Amino acid sequence: MPNDAWGIGASLLRREDERHLNGRGEFVSDIKLPGTMEVAFVRSPHAHARIRSIVKPSDAAGRVFTAADLPRIQPIRIVTQAAGAKSPSWTPLATDKVRYVGEAIAACIAPSRAEAEDLAAAVTVDFEVLDAVVDAPRDLRGSRHLVHESWGDNLYSERVFEGGDIEAAARAAAITVRREYRMRRQSGAPLEGRAVLAHRDHRLDEIVVYASTQTPHTVRVALGEFLGLDLRRLRVVAPDIGGGFGPKARLYPEEIILAALALELDHPLRWVEDRGEHLLTSAHTRDHHYRVTAYADGQGRILGVDAEIVVDAGAYGLWPQGPYQEAAMAARNLPGPYAIPHYRARAATVATNKAPLGPYRGVGRPGACFAIERTIDEVARAVGRDPVEVRMLNMVRPEQMPFTTVGGMRFDNGDYPQSVRLCAELLDLPAVRARQQRGEPDGRLIGIGFASFAEQTAHGAAEFVSRGASIVPGFESCTARILPDGSAVLMVGIQSHGQGLETTLSQIAHHELGIDPARIAVRHGDTESTAFGFGTFASRSMVMSGGAVARASRLLRDKLCQIGAHLLQCNVAEARCTDGVVRGPQGSVTIAEIARVAHLRMDGLPPGVDPLLDATATYEPAVGTGVFSYATHGAVVAVDPETGFVELLDFAVAEDCGTMVNPMIVEGQIRGGVVQGIGTALYEEIPYDERGQPLAGTLADYLLPGAAEMPAIKIGHLHTPATATEYGMKGMGEGGAVAPPAAIANAVRDALTALGNSGAEVNETPITPQRAMAAISKARGIGSA
Amino acid sequence: MTAIRLRLNGSDIADEVPPRLSLADYLRERRNLTGTHLGCEHGVCGACTILVDGEPARACLMLAVGCDEREVETIEGFAGDPTMAALRDSFHRQHGLQCGFCTPGMLIAAHDLIRRGEAGSEHAIRAGLAGNICRCTGYTNIVAAIAEAAASLAGGPRDAE
Numbered sequence: 036m037p038n039d040a041w042g043i044g045a046s047l048l049r050r051e052d053e054r055h056l057n058g059r060g061e062f063v064s065d066i067k068l069p070g071t072m073e074v075a076f077v078r079s080p081h082a083h084a085r086i087r088s089i090v091k092p093s094d095a096a097g098r099v100f101t102a103a104d105l106p107r108i109q110p111i112r113i114v115t116q117a118a119g120a121k122s123p124s125w126t127p128l129a130t131d132k133v134r135y136v137g138e139a140i141a142a143c144i145a146p147s148r149a150e151a152e153d154l155a156a157a158v159t160v161d162f163e164v165l166d167a168v169v170d171a172p173r174d175l176r177g178s179r180h181l182v183h184e185s186w187g188d189n190l191y192s193e194r195v196f197e198g199g200d201i202e203a204a205a206r207a208a209a210i211t212v213r214r215e216y217r218m219r220r221q222s223g224a225p226l227e228g229r230a231v232l233a234h235r236d237h238r239l240d241e242i243v244v245y246a247s248t249q250t251p252h253t254v255r256v257a258l259g260e261f262l263g264l265d266l267r268r269l270r271v272v273a274p275d276i277g278g279g280f281g282p283k284a285r286l287y288p289e290e291i292i293l294a295a296l297a298l299e300l301d302h303p304l305r306w307v308e309d310r311g312e313h314l315l316t317s318a319h320t321r322d323h324h325y326r327v328t329a330y331a332d333g334q335g336r337i338l339g340v341d342a343e344i345v346v347d348a349g350a351y352g353l354w355p356q357g358p359y360q361e362a363a364m365a366a367r368n369l370p371g372p373y374a375i376p377h378y379r380a381r382a383a384t385v386a387t388n389k390a391p392l393g394p395y396r397g398v399g400r401p402g403a404c405f406a407i408e409r410t411i412d413e414v415a416r417a418v419g420r421d422p423v424e425v426r427m428l429n430m431v432r433p434e435q436m437p438f439t440t441v442g443g444m445r446f447d448n449g450d451y452p453q454s455v456r457l458c459a460e461l462l463d464l465p466a467v468r469a470r471q472q473r474g475e476p477d478g479r480l481i482g483i484g485f486a487s488f489a490e491q492t493a494h495g496a497a498e499f500v501s502r503g504a505s506i507v508p509g510f511e512s513c514t515a516r517i518l519p520d521g522s523a524v525l526m527v528g529i530q531s532h533g534q535g536l537e538t539t540l541s542q543i544a545h546h547e548l549g550i551d552p553a554r555i556a557v558r559h560g561d562t563e564s565t566a567f568g569f570g571t572f573a574s575r576s577m578v579m580s581g582g583a584v585a586r587a588s589r590l591l592r593d594k595l596c597q598i599g600a601h602l603l604q605c606n607v608a609e610a611r612c613t614d615g616v617v618r619g620p621q622g623s624v625t626i627a628e629i630a631r632v633a634h635l636r637m638d639g640l641p642p643g644v645d646p647l648l649d650a651t652a653t654y655e656p657a658v659g660t661g662v663f664s665y666a667t668h669g670a671v672v673a674v675d676p677e678t679g680f681v682e683l684l685d686f687a688v689a690e691d692c693g694t695m696v697n698p699m700i701v702e703g704q705i706r707g708g709v710v711q712g713i714g715t716a717l718y719e720e721i722p723y724d725e726r727g728q729p730l731a732g733t734l735a736d737y738l739l740p741g742a743a744e745m746p747a748i749k750i751g752h753l754h755t756p757a758t759a760t761e762y763g764m765k766g767m768g769e770g771g772a773v774a775p776p777a778a779i780a781n782a783v784r785d786a787l788t789a790l791g792n793s794g795a796e797v798n799e800t801p802i803t804p805q806r807a808m809a810a811i812s813k814a815r816g817i818g819s820a
Numbered sequence: 821m822t823a824i825r826l827r828l829n830g831s832d833i834a835d836e837v838p839p840r841l842s843l844a845d846y847l848r849e850r851r852n853l854t855g856t857h858l859g860c861e862h863g864v865c866g867a868c869t870i871l872v873d874g875e876p877a878r879a880c881l882m883l884a885v886g887c888d889e890r891e892v893e894t895i896e897g898f899a900g901d902p903t904m905a906a907l908r909d910s911f912h913r914q915h916g917l918q919c920g921f922c923t924p925g926m927l928i929a930a931h932d933l934i935r936r937g938e939a940g941s942e943h944a945i946r947a948g949l950a951g952n953i954c955r956c957t958g959y960t961n962i963v964a965a966i967a968e969a970a971a972s973l974a975g976g977p978r979d980a981e
Contacts, residue, residue, distance in 0.1 A: 048912055055920025056908040058855020058895035062921065065854035149840060226859045226867060226921040226955045277857070277921030278955050310860040533919025533956050703915050706958030734864035734953070742949035742959040747942070771958075 042546040043762055046699035049538045060275040063230035063245045064307045074306040075151035077141040077158045079133035082167035082388035082727020086131055090159040099158055100142045102128040105295045109261045113357035117503030120192040120359055123183045125351040127288035134182055134350035135390050136729055137315030142292050167727030171347035171385035172324050182350055182386040191348055191358050191384040196366045198441035199377035204339025208330030210417045217799040218402040220322035221719040223395040227277020228313040233293040234303035241268045244294050248273045249284040249532050250570030255562045257286040257354055258294050273560035279532035281394035282318040284572040285353035311732050318393025322347040323402035329410045335418040335425040339377030342369055348384045349391040355506045358384050358392055364399030370442040371407040372451045372489040373429040378441040388727040396711055396772040408486035408777035427452040445660045446489055449691050449755040457689035457751045458667040467671055479673040480789045484781025486774040489665040492766025493578035497659025508569035510655040511579035515587035517648035519634040521627025522554040528568015529580035530560045535700045542696055543581045547588035549615040566651055574766030582654030582761040590650035598629045601641035658759035664767045666690035668774035670782040679807030681783055686746050691753035692767035706748045708771015714740045716776040720801050776800045790814045824888040829897035837884040844868045844879035855895035855924045866952030869925035870894050876932045895924035903931050906969040916965035918956035926952050930966045939970035
């Protein structure tokens with residue numbers, strides 16, 4: 036097999052780049068269909084209200100559509116197998132009640148977006164405003180107000196996770212550390228918002244829906260279900276996607292509404308989300324609240340962790356998985372990469388009058404990592420040891436692998452403590468400590484902090500079944516086709532939303548077949564041209580789709596050898612396919628020559644061998660519970676004790692994701708994830724007021740990390756190939772975003788120990804100057820804000 | 821409708837536009853120049869950065885009528901421009917883009933930094949990119965790409981890959 040500048044392990048430059056560098060990428064809003072009309076939505080200005088009436092302008096017949104005008108649309112319903120979980124149905128256009136600011140009420144159609152917005156402004160909705168539920172920890176059991184009246188409380192679900200004997204840990208403990216942590220609500224904020232373009236193709240008798248989605252195949256399934264259409268009458272296309280990061284891995288009301296309108300009307304329809312709509316209505320994320328009690332011995336060895344987790348999940352669950360996975364994932368990941376013997380977590384998912392919560396890079400893990408990693412540092416302080424030592428003391432050691440944590444995660448392999456050592460090296464820990472001792476001329480305080488995690492990736496059916504998931508995304512698919520000239524097409528059920536799969540999947544096929552990657556097309560994102568697949572999320576794409584490409588390529592390789600052997604007049608066992616050529620004991624024949632026979636000269640085929648070079652394969656890793664990447668992140672900060680401003684001076688990642696197919700792309704994913712994690716740590720927040728009004732509606736209020744505030748991010752690699760996947764790959768797309776909030780909070784904590792006494796800590800993200808100042812003032816005895 | 825005349829990517833154009841049509845919508849919807857991307861439509865993200873009379877501008881914050889008698893250049897232009905050619909090459913080789921949505925605005929901002937001689941250090945490049953948000957790359961490779969293009973245009977040695 037080739038081991039060259041193009042195959043597995045090569046930093047092959049991306050084939051996606053040329054079109055984007057020339058402004059020729061094709062995002063949904065770039066697609067032009069003649070006669071397209073624009074859609075703008077009437078949205079709720081209230082967090083919680085009954086709709087008394089909707090009055091359309093008198094001249095709006097056929098231009099304003101409410102739920103009553105689109106009776107075909109069924110309510111969105113999440114089917115969950117999780118015990119005791121409640122699942123509200125959700126009408127894509129509100130009927131009797133609205134439950135968050137931004138909920139869609141009517142769709143308005145005009146030749147331009149501006150005119151559609153004029154029309155929306157002319158629709159009058161009479162509301163009876165109700166009190167809003169906005170405080171999940173306070174209102175989960177029974178507030179005076181209920182988001183969904185029939186429930187009797189505001190709980191989507193509540194589960195207790197237990198392992199070992201937490202009471203025994205409490206009795207044996209030399210020290211007890213109690214803390215409360217909060218990771219506030221934020222947006223995924225890909226630079227391209229959502230967008231939908233839908234039209235009816237009469238020739239093919241189908242509705243074509245272009246959508247900025249990470250999951251075209253499952254969106255198609257949902258559209259079929261909620262519109263009552265055969266799937267053969269629905270085609271969903273995700274063209275270039277301007278970032279997804281999780282929020283685009285869910286079905287949205289707008290997709291259903293646009294498809295329904297396309298069925299009714301004789302022209303294409305387009306809705307392009309603006310940034311205000313994105314911040315109001317695209318899946319929000321995080322919004323975790325933790326109460327953690329850790330029991331430890333006098334050395335800092337953790338005996339047990341007792342936790343209460345509350346996730347504020349907003350008003351509805353997003354299809355397909357609903358609101359449940361966030362809290363469950365947080366609970367199962369809270370024990371982190373540590374060999375903690377005793378554990379109990381009560382995890383509640385709470386309905387509030389806020390936008391629905393959905394996945395975002397890392398899903399439940401950044402919150403869980405924040406809670407356990409902050410706790411580790413406080414345990415270390417309580418026993419007077421360095422957090423780095425206590426972190427490694429508690430970590431699962433390589434010789435313990437495979438190791439199942441008390442949270443139920445089965446780690447496969449790796450040297451976790453080594454990631455801590457490597458990260459400390461990358462940041463030159465002794466030099467930072469020396470600088471800290473010297474003090475800064477400007478009076479700022481230097482701090483260094485670390486956070487470690489293990490990330491479940493590429494989990495198969497077993498994992499999703501255990502979660503009670505409504506659909507089980509345990510495989511991916513590939514149809515590999517060699518064309519009559521020897522060039523090839525990979526048609527994959529996955530979707531690439533910017534991570535370069537058109538490049539990396541061609542590297543896999545090149546590895547198996549020897550065909551130049553430049554002669555291999557990768558087609559994804561179109562339900563018409565690809566076999567069913569679930570799409571890109573859960574750090575699964577390279578392992579799952581790469582595995583499917585490998586298997587399909589090998590099926591083709593076998594057939595190439597069969598035909599090649601016949602042409603070379605040798606035994607199949609003697610034929611080998613390498614470097615784009617099938618070789619026998621004497622002579623060789625190119626894939627192009629074989630492809631010509633397989634298509635155009637079937638008289639050259641061996642007896643019993645069918646024409647065509649076309650193979651479809653699916654792939655699920657050999658272990659369904661996931662393969663685990665792991666990393667330690669480290670941050671060096673300077674905190675201004677007079678303003679609370681945190682400057683990030685340095686950041687390092689020491690990670691292990693097994694075999695890297697394209698190290699350049701792996702490092703790009705890590706750095707991009709880290710900067711999103713820095714956004715969570717320091718900048719990004721969508722606060723809601725007591726009436727349920729969101730307070731960040733523009734990018735002037737919602738701060739995204741910019742180049743000027745970001746350090747260059749250092750990366751060090753460890754290499755422990757997985758045994759359960761093709762080539763030893765592990766998923767790694769999300770990990771970058773998991774640990775920065777914890778590492779930075781630990782660094783800020785480290786800096787603020789200089790304030791004396793017990794110092795100050797900030798246990799809430801984002802660590803804004805206001806929050807840091809409040810902690811500093813409290814430590815100085817000036818009173819807290 | 822208001823009559824406008826402009827020079828767009830080197831061609832003279834006469835057109836009629838509604839007074840409230842934004843320049844970005846004009847370029848995208850009427851001229852099919854869809855490389856000018858809209859990420860926020862309120863002047864923060866920089867994805868719609870273009871050149872107006874040679875200076876970077878937010879196409880989302882200008883009206884089409886505001887570019888009457890002016891020269892507009894979008895990412896689809898820059899034919900034969902050595903700075904843009906160097907930037908395209910260095911963004912490709914340094915992996916300075918992922919989803920590609922910020923890329924046209926980023927390239928035009930970078931082009932302006934190099935033109936003004938403000939791409940001489942990592943610090944200067946980072947400060948100069950304050951008006952352009954990338955959500956994918958974490959900026960490290962964008963900064964490296966701009967530094968490399970600036971160095972190559974100045975005749976200096978290229979950074980090792």
